[in-house]
Amino acid sequence: MRRRDLLRLGGFSLVAAPLIVACGGSSATPTPATVSPVETPTAAPAAPTATAGTTPAATPVSTPAAATRGGTLTIYSGRSKSLIGPLLDRIGQELGLDVRVRYGDTAELATAILEEGDRSPADLFFGQDAGALGALAKEGRLAPLPGELLERVPEPYRSRQGLWVGISGRVRTVVYNTERVRPEEIPASIVDFAGNERWRDRLGWAPTNGSFQAFVTALRRLRGDDAARAWLEGIKALNARVFPNNASIVQATIAGEIEAGFVNHYYLMRERAQAGRPLPAENFFYRNGDPGGLVNVAGVGILASSRATDLALQFVDYLLSEAAQRYFSEQTFEYPLLEGVPAHPDLPPLAELNPPPLDLSDLDDLKGTLAMLQEVGLL
């Protein structure tokens, strides 16, 4: 019995075993000598100067690119590698920092930081939305930022307690396929999508996405938990397709696979720039103070547990410099938040958007939103 038994345990391996035996894997497995460290060493700083201040958190950093020699900075980025990877790499090089980035969904990284507690390897958290930053602030995971950095950004786009600062602005929009949808068909409030049979099987959304979750938190604040839950259930009942992120929603809309989707404004613009031709899709901006037109920020906070606060401050300083802000304006088509850096000409000015009346610092109940999404069965 036993022998038969053990012959079976291998299952496939047993069958594959004779296939694989004695070829020795010599041709099959080129064996590198060692595992090399992950990060490619960054270029040496161009002009090494004195290290920035030694007292963390409270020391404002005044000059951009106050480069230190070496040093490792660990960033948890809820923004995708394809969008901001090049920028983070460039800043690392210019500051002479060895930047290690863990990419993931915003909420995923926020919960990871909470679970890691004081031992978190993260120095800097780059969130896709103010909600996740607020949630970390609420749990006491973020260190206060110097006023000099905070003040570079208009007041609505930074934490009331000075624990996080917005880096770039984004607007929630409804992206729609212009061949299948007339703009006037889009409900006057995003809330009215729910239960509207016009949209059955035709909507796309990304419940795991941080910006979407922040929108749900906003909806909860503006209309109450019951209304928010009813909206989620209503959209779900319309058999809206679940996508992993905004980019794939926009692509599916362009392809006519779905007719409309709930996204941030800039993904369509990125697609346009890449395609280099007109695409059959358009953004619908809610400019009537509807929750659907939420203006949010992607922003950063420095971890209270970080042991590289000065490096993190340099990094934030760079993110709020003109060079980095131009990157957001020109490469990712977001709204730069630094005064004097113009937004992309194709975008409606930030001041004319008329977003719903909401303080971004109040979007900090990510925990409740995630619990609601789970209850509704979207996660």
Next chain:
Amino acid sequence: MTVRPSAVPTIERVRRWRTGQLGITEWLALGVAALALAPIAYLVWRALEGGQQSLAALQHPRTATLVLRSVVLAAVVALSSVLLALPLAWLTERVAVPGRRLWATLLALPLAVPSYLMAYAVVALLGPRGALAGLVERLFGVERLPELYGFWGAWLTLTLVTYPYSYLPLRAAFARFDTALEDAARTLGTPSPFVFWRVTLPLLRPALMTGVLLSALYTLADFGAIAILRYPTLTFSIYNQYRLSFDRSAAAALALLLVGLSTLLVLAERYWRHRAVLYRATGVPRPAVRRPLDARSWPLLLLAGGVLVLGLGLPFGVAGYWLVRALAIGETLPPVWDALRNSLSVGVLAAVLTVALAFPVARAAARGRAAVARMLDIPLWIAYGLPGIVMALALVSLSVQALPWLYQTLPLLLLGYALRFLPEAAGTLRSVLSQQNPRWEEAARTLGRRPWRVWLEVQLPLAFPGVVSALVLVFLTTVKELPVTLLLSPIGFTTLATAVWGATTDAFWSHAAVPALVLLLVGVVPMGLLSWWQERRGRARGV
């Protein structure tokens, strides 16, 4: 069946002969088994700690839906894999197809294709904006194909990547097959179709069950394909709940549910096998006479061609298309060297570590005392059904909370791979070790060799074929593995698998092209060389 009881003492006899204290190997084996169970123990603790939360997650109406989806998908995929594999195995083993060995080799290769790549390939062909949709629209003006996303897409994809799990054991069974039994049935007047049902099929039963079990386990644990094809199963929900929840006990409870399903499957297969009557041939089995390719087998050749086009041609074609398109629009492609080097390194290191851990387990199971072997049996079976994602989640939490120095390090990733593939490696080694004659070791001992020299000079060389096969097996599966890699990789550590996954979830197809092609080659080339070599060795032996 190749082991003749008279030539090798039975394991039972060896065990009776051994008495006294547990040996080092046995202690090591028990230690490794305990290590393999540690993640599950942790999940149990976490789920219990969650109390109300865990209970709520299990009782949520959606959980029942997810379980149902997982179970139905696993059952249907397993069934269709076997139904697809059976004629293919018969064709390449029993019919004198021109280029038979080439066909046989190629048909095994989709095993090396990761499910997430196959999923993208299927979408590219059959999806709403896929190649077929374009063709149909041009030819017939039909704008929409039947919906691919959901059950059917997941089913097709997983069938294409899992049929080799049935095909390989079935071919091996056909090769060992004693056709005298079929002939005997025919001379007794049984019509041919009945011979197939009454004689051939029952004899293939163990191989069929192996195929069903492996395909079903693969499907239950699969994460990439079902995510891409938007058919949320229990596994996918566990991943999301774990990532996106402030309270992870619910995810732990659901993970245990998944472990329960897998274990149930493994135990069921084992139970039915034990009850199966195993036919044994006495005397010399008669090798099969291959029938000529005739009107009856032609359609099967077409089927085999179709399977190859879909299972092998499609993923290469799609990755190649991404590449050509990216080059055409002059996009700069990120270099793939780091990812390749990382993949190969962890593949080799994981293979070595896994086999090193599996060796004492296999040795104790094959030669240790009966009680120890029995104790090893259960954890190995459970670990065998443990989905990679569950293992990875447990290791992340465990290391964050208890072993912070291991968190996000390469050793933890390697440990994850090792625990994940330990049962497979142990199974391979065990079958080789159990076929060794213990008298050789005894002879070496009586001739004055110390135990470690016996191990080095007798046991290891004898087990060498098994060791090598286990190494290569673990290497191949490690390189294409996704969930463990995603969750346990150190920060910034990119492998081919995570490079493809990252680029494709960001919908950056051009960036996925090169890593996808390299990943396919890293799997398919060794696999192809090895099965080709096996085919030729078969000819040399006259099988």
